[in-house]
Amino acid sequence: MSYFDAASAAPLHPVARQALLAALDEGWADPARLYREGRQARLLLDAAREAAADAVGCRPDELVFTPSGTRALHSAVSGTAAGRRRVGRRLVVSAVEHSAVLHAAEAVPGAETVQVGVDRTGRVAPADFAAAIGSGSTSGSDRQAPGAGTALAALQSANHEVGTLQPVAEVADLCRAAGVPLLVDAAQSLAWGPVEGPWSLLAASAHKWGGPPGVGLLAVRKGTRYAPQEPADERESGRSPGFQNLPAIVAAAASLRAVRAEAAAEAIRLWPLVERIRAAVPELVPDVEVVGHDRHRLPHLVTFSCLYVDGEALLTDLDQAGFSVSSGSSCTSSTLTPSHVLKAMGVLSEGNVRVSLPAGTSAQDVDRFLAALPGVVERLRDHLGAPTTVRPAGVGTDASGPAGSGEGLVVDSLGKRCPIPVIELAKVIGDVPVGGLVTVLSDDEAARLDIPAWCEMRDQEYVGERPAERGVAYVVRRRG
Amino acid sequence: MSYFDAASAAPLHPVARQALLAALDEGWADPARLYREGRQARLLLDAAREAAADAVGCRPDELVFTPSGTRALHSAVSGTAAGRRRVGRRLVVSAVEHSAVLHAAEAVPGAETVQVGVDRTGRVAPADFAAAIGSGSTSGSDRQAPGAGTALAALQSANHEVGTLQPVAEVADLCRAAGVPLLVDAAQSLAWGPVEGPWSLLAASAHKWGGPPGVGLLAVRKGTRYAPQEPADERESGRSPGFQNLPAIVAAAASLRAVRAEAAAEAIRLWPLVERIRAAVPELVPDVEVVGHDRHRLPHLVTFSCLYVDGEALLTDLDQAGFSVSSGSSCTSSTLTPSHVLKAMGVLSEGNVRVSLPAGTSAQDVDRFLAALPGVVERLRDHLGAPTTVRPAGVGTDASGPAGSGEGLVVDSLGKRCPIPVIELAKVIGDVPVGGLVTVLSDDEAARLDIPAWCEMRDQEYVGERPAERGVAYVVRRRG
Structure with a gap:
């Protein structure tokens, strides 16, 4: 069995498992209490916060733990939109943000959300971002401050479906120049390194970096206007209500430190494996589109789509062949619509496969996948009666046929x-x-x-x- | 060392620990995925939901897992208030609800919250609840439906600070008769048994029953109008956004089943230990008020207040003597106001101590506590120069003194x-x-x-x- 869906969830890192077990014994008490079990829990919580802040690149008092990356994004959007309500009601987001950001933006009362499109590789153009934020009129009495009317901009560091890296540092600079806070969803990239640039808010999720589920983090840099929209609560600076999940927080911080220590070496190892998939799949399988950027990308993730293939059947047959992958095809979603990411990129969504290699994936695992894939796709195409040979462009019956009417x-x-x-x-x-x-x-x-x-x-x-x-x-x- | 703060958090139950470890290995994948690791996770999630629903007394599809009891209460209040917005904007809550309920009610846009007072034992009168819900005018054309204008009523099953049981079944009956959904915060009682009566919503928290932190549960019975206020999310029926904390959910369900199996025997064992504390403390320590109901109470919890004592110093000295307890005294809260529960009861808040015995507490532990307490209190009173002898009522200087002016x-x-x-x-x-x-x-x-x-x-x-x-x-x- 090969599990190739690290972008969705990863098995617990051994360091996280060890830290979790220790913290279950030492950190089960309420860190707000004054007795020794509480003080001990508080020490563990403080240490975890410092370690996480160090990895993120912020001050410990700027970082709170949330129950998930999704909740961190929800809080970030609602808190900043409310804190900057007087500045404006426009929220500028890339069209390929995680659905948690898009849904949080929809849920802000009275907000107007502007989506910034991406190119065919899934990447935003900083100039488009600047335009959406509102660079302001420069003429006469209409002169407006740059960014006027925009409460928040949001751009992911790397896309979760196609692995494309976004020009976050550049966009952060122009947001700062325009006086607009930038929220970075760093869920997919934080394991690989900190996010550069003067971002204002950052969110991430521990189970994406080999930590346990149940832990997200939200950093809000000093000077960012922020008004939590959750009901009042004393924990986590009032930004994440509810009893802290301390053992999991301790494990999350420990594993972030551990994966970071291994990140450079692992990136160097996984990059060429993904390179191999990107090159081999179109050679081995006819009518395939590899999507996402070939250089500005995560080291471990590649996505491709196969013409004439049912995505759900493809997942099922790959699963039977021993490979766990995910898909943005419409038939694999409960809403029966294709992934909004693929849609925004304008690329094929049918027969879509995302391969995201967990740490430690071997070249042999990848070779086995490349050996299995062509047969799986061919059988599915046969089953559907799809065109089995590549029809060279320019060949075909040149005449007659039932065409000719207005719609042919x-x-x-x-x-x-x-x-x-x-x-x-x-x-x-x-x-x-x-x-x-x-x-x-x-x-x-x-x-x-x-x-x-x-x-x-x-x-x-x-x-x-x-x-x-x-x-x-x-x-x-x-x-x- | 004796940890006497089970109402705040309890060490992980051995069954929960075992289940957690197993689920970390078997249930780390995304239960929404189609491949085998995902299907396996889904099976674990479904089984946990069935076990929890069985313990709560609802259908599995009525129950969702949340990141904490606090978040479950927040969602319950906002979701019901929004779902019944057209019915009315009144929220009726007991004055001694957990702050999560009170703060959630405050955060509902446009809501009018009515607090139902309690007696000196901390118990609401069902008739007061009925009156607050609005039993409607019964005369002529002013006739109104009972409950008109009330979106939601909330009553805890047992109070978290003083252990008093509320007449939940009776209040649930009258809420049903009035057509008003009742939310029961069952955080303190669920370990001991299901909540009786036709309640509509129920919330609880796993780390109160020996499960891990990071898991709450929210049951919304069929027929309850409910409109989730969190941003859209496909997980947990759209009622609790974010990746499920599956290993913790599995452990929570396993430990709920385990503590329930032990509950009757443990209740019979702990009840007389609390009885002993309730009787002995006023005999051993002068000027003490034992608060909370003496019969309608949780089996493991007792609260008392000591005149002329600084609550924080009392916690500290008890901690040094080897006892971990909590307090509702003002000096132990960050807001420097006394517990709203003690306030609503109209009882003494200074020198307040809550003792909540974890499962397995022995009579010897309790005896040691009773042996240590009088000396600790006496030293603190000495230190503050408090009156050290009980002044019998009716004795004292009958004349003169500097009194006589209007304010004496x-x-x-x-x-x-x-x-x-x-x-x-x-x-x-x-x-x-x-x-x-x-x-x-x-x-x-x-x-x-x-x-x-x-x-x-x-x-x-x-x-x-x-x-x-x-x-x-x-x-x-x-x-x-």
Whole structure:
């Protein structure tokens, strides 16, 4: 068995396990109490806070422990939005933030959320961020301070689905210049190193770095206006209500220190393994798109999408073959919509696989994966009757076919789910003349993303979409 | 060393420790994932939910796990208040609820909170609860539905500071009759048994029953209008955002089952030990008030207050003598106000000690405590120059003294903190004639509670308070 989903959760680091056991014995009491068990718990809590602050790069009194990374992000967004309510109600976030940030922004009363788009690698452009924050009018009496109206900006340090690193330091600089606090979701990167730049708030989650679940952290740098929105509570500077999960906090701090000590060496080891996957998968498997940035990326994470493949079936078959991976395909989410990250990037979402290698993954593990993947994908494609040979661009029947009407050849995929609409499109594109149209009728949300992505991959022209009597009509023009 | 603060936190139950270790190995993965580690985690989560629901007395799909009892209470209050916003904005709570409930009620936008008072034992009267909920006008066109305007009622099953059991089943019945959902904070009682009656919501905390910290539970019975106020999240039915703390949840469920199996026997064993403390302390230590109900009480908890004693010094000296207890005295809280529970009961707050016996406490432990307490209190009283002999009522100088003016003898205790104002009052009361007045000037918040309580204990007449040039003037008439 190979577990390749470290970005989701990792087994407890041995150091964390040891620290947890010790703290269960020594740190079970209430650290707010005055008797010796309480004082002992307080010492452990203070030491954990110092260690975590050291790893984050902030002062201990700027850092509080929360019950999860999600709750840290929720608090960060609501606390800053409320603290800066008078400054403005605009929240600027990248379109590929973790759903915890997007949902927290939605939940702020009266807020207007502006999403900053990303390129096809999943990366924001600092200039776009600056524009969204509001650089202000520069003419005459309309002159506004930069950042006026923006309560908070949020940018992750690295994306959780595709591993792309964001230009956080640069964006932090321009936020500071505009007087807007930047929240960095560092959940995916904190194990690898501190976040550079003058960020104002930072959130992370221990179970992403080999710590136990139940611990997040929230740093709020001095000078950041912050008004906690949770009910009043004396613990954790009033920023995270409830009895502290001390044994887990101690273990989280210990494992952060431990993984940091190993981070440089492990990054050097894992980087080429991911490099190998990035290079090999498109060679071994036809019709695959590797997504995410090839250099500005996490050392251990790679994501690719396979045309004509059902994502859930792919996970299941890889699981049976001994590999645990995750997916942003629509069929693997409870909402039946593709990952908002893949959507924002404009890349294929069907047959999506995220591989995130835990520390210690060997080259042999990766080789076994690369050996197993092609057969798994081929069988799934066979099963769905997908086009099995790569159709070279420019080859195909040049004439006749049922095309010719205003919408060309119409493929009715109504009621069919990802990846069927794309498979049906691929099957008929050769049946229309070059320059002819194929119209796919679909009511599957994934088609909106995957039909244009297919066009990009297969070098066909995506004309556009329009409402149909039922579902949506997606129009494609044959190029080659 | 004897740890007598089980109501605050308890060491991990051996069963919980074992379950935690197993779940760290088997349940670290994301239970929402489709691969085998995820499925295994899901099985553990489902089993824990079933076990917890069984212990609570609800359906598994009515129960979610939260990061703490505090967060469970916060969610319960905000979720029900929002879900029933159209019904009304009144929140009815007992005056002795945990601060998490009171603070959550304060944080509900636009809510009007009505506190139901308690008697001197800390118990609410069901009729008072019914009145506060609003039984409606019964005459003519003014006729209103019972409970109209009330979004939520909240009553703890047992008080955390004095151990008094509340008439929850009776109040639940009348809430149901009025169509108002009742939230029960069962944090202190769930280890001992399920909460009876038709309650609608129930919250509790695992580290109070020997489970690990980091786990609360929230049950919301079907049919209760509930609108979660946290940002959207797919986990825990959308009622508790963030990655589940699965190993701790598994341990919490296992230990709840284990403590329940031992509860009846342990209750029978601890009840007489508390009985002994309740009887012995007033015999061994002069000027002590044992508070809380003598029959409607938790089996393991007793609270008493010692006149003329500084609470913080008492905790410190008891700690040095080997006993870990807590206190509701003002000097032991960061806000320098006495416990709102003692205040609502109208009992003495100075020199307050809560003893809550963990499972397994022996009679010898209790005997050692009873042997140590009198000396500790005596030394502290000596140190403060407190009246050391019990002054029998009716004895004292009947004449002369500096009394006679409108406010009688004036004692200036401005700038002095609990228990000094009461000590100064006790020292001079014999100096005024029977029927004469003593006025204590004090700016200590505890004096408002402790001077009337002293009068009650020493059989003197508390006349009342009035604003003074600085602080407050508390007026006492000598009776005996």
